[in-house]
Amino acid sequence: MTTTGSPALDARAIRAEFPMFVAPRPDGRPLHYLDSAATSQKPQVVLDAMNAYYRETNANVHRGVYEMAAEATDRFEFGRTAAARLINHPREALVLTKNATEAINLVAWAWGARELREGDEIVVTEMEHHSNIVPWQIVASMTGAKVLFAPVTPQGEVELDALRALIGPCTRMVAAVHVSNVLGTINPVREIVEMAHQAGALTMIDATQSVPHMPVDATSIGSDFLVFTGHKMLGPTGIGALAASPERLNAMEPFLGGGEMISDVTTEGSTWAEIPWKFEAGTPPIAEAVGLGAAVEYLEALGMDRVREHERATAELMINALGEVPGLTILGPTDPDRRGAAVSFTLDAVHPHDIAQFLDSKGVCVRAGHHCAKPLMRVLGTQSTTRASAHVYTTDEDILALQGALIECRSWFGA
């Protein structure tokens, strides 16, 4: 680890550990990557771990007698252990999936499609990513259940009183995002989980944008289900996780059926393996779990408290810097203590696509669009926003480059 002993992260030193920032771009453009909320860059140690797995001990897991297969299993299960440790969750109740979206669908299908009845209600917030809306809509349409949306204020906060009022005796599930991928809002998930549990409903927390950026304690959040995804936390694509209460997992029927997840298969029927394997059908994302384990170790070595402090400081800087751009409006909370460093904004009448395109020519990568949160876009009264988002490798220069490019952009498009 090349970070200094001081409390603050040294983002410049961290960049040196990410191959994406080390090699110059072929056309000489700088790289101010401000799209980490979409996906993060990967440190060399993550690529190394996956390459070493493929070179040294690639074999299918869990059943092989030969040593290389046992070693492959160890490295794979190490990824699970690391991910569970990061969020303070029992490892046997951490199911590895292909992404956060599959993890939510696992619950929607394995639990919802079987258990929901006509008239049952699923409560989500207007701030959810499509991945925490559409699975519920799909199983609702199959079962006759309804999906209700808790309102979000124009300032980008969940209206807790309205949410409380929505939760009632028909509520079977309350699903809420921990940190908004659009606005950066940090939601009071413990409070939301408590509200739901008091009404006897289950809870799903989408921690996709929190786990990469701050200490997250799944045990203290206390939700029945919590999901996150590898590629946003310095890990590879192709892996995500569902952290569930062990009792809940044991009580649930399986989702995907196939190899690995069975105890016995006969022509009459089948019985299931222990958790978590009961929910992992087929050859799992082995190298990806290895990479995720390396990403977790990297984050742990940085220290999640310091990662959060860097995120807070970056959010603060970004909000200040963007505030100085004429014609720019920041959406969502402006208090850096209450948000992550994913910041959405509008710039006069310049369209987000044009902003993102212009910024790209200056080496600044940002996202433009609805950010898979169309219901939230309607609340905000827009079709799309531009979003800049940070991670541990984001420096002050990145933010200043963003600011400068935005000022130029505005005049270029004649706004």
Place this chain on the structure above:
Amino acid sequence: MTTTGSPALDARAIRAEFPMFVAPRPDGRPLHYLDSAATSQKPQVVLDAMNAYYRETNANVHRGVYEMAAEATDRFEFGRTAAARLINHPREALVLTKNATEAINLVAWAWGARELREGDEIVVTEMEHHSNIVPWQIVASMTGAKVLFAPVTPQGEVELDALRALIGPCTRMVAAVHVSNVLGTINPVREIVEMAHQAGALTMIDATQSVPHMPVDATSIGSDFLVFTGHKMLGPTGIGALAASPERLNAMEPFLGGGEMISDVTTEGSTWAEIPWKFEAGTPPIAEAVGLGAAVEYLEALGMDRVREHERATAELMINALGEVPGLTILGPTDPDRRGAAVSFTLDAVHPHDIAQFLDSKGVCVRAGHHCAKPLMRVLGTQSTTRASAHVYTTDEDILALQGALIECRSWFGA
């Protein structure tokens, strides 16, 4: 490509392109990897393609305006194009999944859980991998449908007449494996598909063990669905594919819901993206698709005809070599023209676990167990078998090492 111009593959030259075979093992043991039916080793070009993706253009796909995101999308979609081309299938009807198992489950849940009714029948063979049994059992138990098993002869062939007799007016789906992962049997899938279609049933072909080893033409097989998996075809873990008829995909409701797969999301309901994206929710396995594309290009450069010829020759050699081991019984067809080079056998009373363990000490990696095919084990009258299986890098030495180790093994355990 370092293969010679001659028609036969040069497995020794191919090994030099696989890092697993290039580096000596730390304890000096040789590596005779004969477990490719469980998972294949990866050529350096596959690892290079994934590393290059992460180093040069890692970004989330499909929506990014900036150039790096467009490049990421191109490389990702190139993987799909390559995989579709390999099996002569339209690219827009090739859905990328995390493995073959998810691909089968996609159909079982998206189609089966919605469409099956009490009394409907799903016909599978006794030779199926659990991944082509359990998903059907799960949706059958949810809907009241039944799963029927077409018998397999003790010689390891599907009884076609019995299968024909099983398929009737209640049959909604016929699911069959192309090449058995246990016995190597090549099934007459075109005939099976025709039988099913005549009865008005849909068809699912599990091509997991054929696509890596022989030319497979999905269009000429003509099944409604066909699946395969990346990690067995020299590609990475974490990726598989469902090749479906475009009409079928268009007619089907989606499976996993979330980002990427929508056209519009409102609080009232959602509409879906075009195929294949309608079936790809959340951030897809991007680097894995890139790796799969490289694996396909590698296989194409070898030439699938030559790959099959190497497989046939290896099967022949294996069957001859194993036939010389006293006390050894080969299960499944012995005609190399009718099988792949996954060969299961028993050795007197020596248990497969003990065989695999002993062989490992000689550097020979084989699989022992039920190979995720317990119904087939019951047909064969055993609990488990030992299986040796090959790929393009398998040499004559590997087979001779296997033979020698088996002879020693037998006397070591005093059989």
Place this chain on the structure above:
Amino acid sequence: MGGLDDLYQQLILDHYRNRRGRGRIENASASVHEHNPVCGDECFLDILVEDNRIVEIRADGDGCSISQAAASMLTEVVADKDLNEALEIVEHFRRMMHGDAEPDEDLLGDAIALEGVAKYPVRVKCALLSWLALRDAIASYRETTAHGG
């Protein structure tokens, strides 16, 4: 910043800043509403058809410079065209956007300036939004009239 100038040619910015054919038509022969799933942008397109000819065309809705300029250019280039001609122009434009056709200025008019968009796959959707809306509007018009509407 060569790439940027390539994409945002002066003609495009000009159409963007001074949009032609904006608005709605009260008594339209056909109206369609399309949206771009990538950014959520919407396009309302109305046509007034007489004797198989587009006598009026208007496009409304917000969007990026590319989508606005493309809509503006569209209303100019297909105005007063016969329906089949209009479809031919749309098809030529679509193929240019997918890199499948050498652009023909006689067919495309100002819209030839959008050629550079073909290199930006995400923006191709922006450029095509109103153009494909016209294709759908013509189809819908023909369907209604065929059914005696």
Place this chain on the structure above:
Amino acid sequence: MGGLDDLYQQLILDHYRNRRGRGRIENASASVHEHNPVCGDECFLDILVEDNRIVEIRADGDGCSISQAAASMLTEVVADKDLNEALEIVEHFRRMMHGDAEPDEDLLGDAIALEGVAKYPVRVKCALLSWLALRDAIASYRETTAHGG
């Protein structure tokens, strides 16, 4: 071939070749049937209990040398033991297999030879099959008697 000799100690091969306590008990106090999901191996375990003591124990079913030897050793080491003592031995064996306990030969008898199996995770399941079957058999015996069976 050091690793192999470590795993397959002479004592193990001896128990494998000459299995003790094989078979079934007609009038067993408790019978359980377990299987190893990895390889499909089955174990049928019967105990005859009198005065809280295992007066007879037999294990049946096929399996690899490790599972056979482990079953053979089990029947010797818990024979005539009090149920609580037997459970204690099983737990000690389980912990040794997971690398959580220093093996105690007084408790384990010949089964101490299985120590090396702990290094082979897949084989641990083989060694534990009959031992955990005994734990289940005792639990099932106690449940039946508690309910007045």
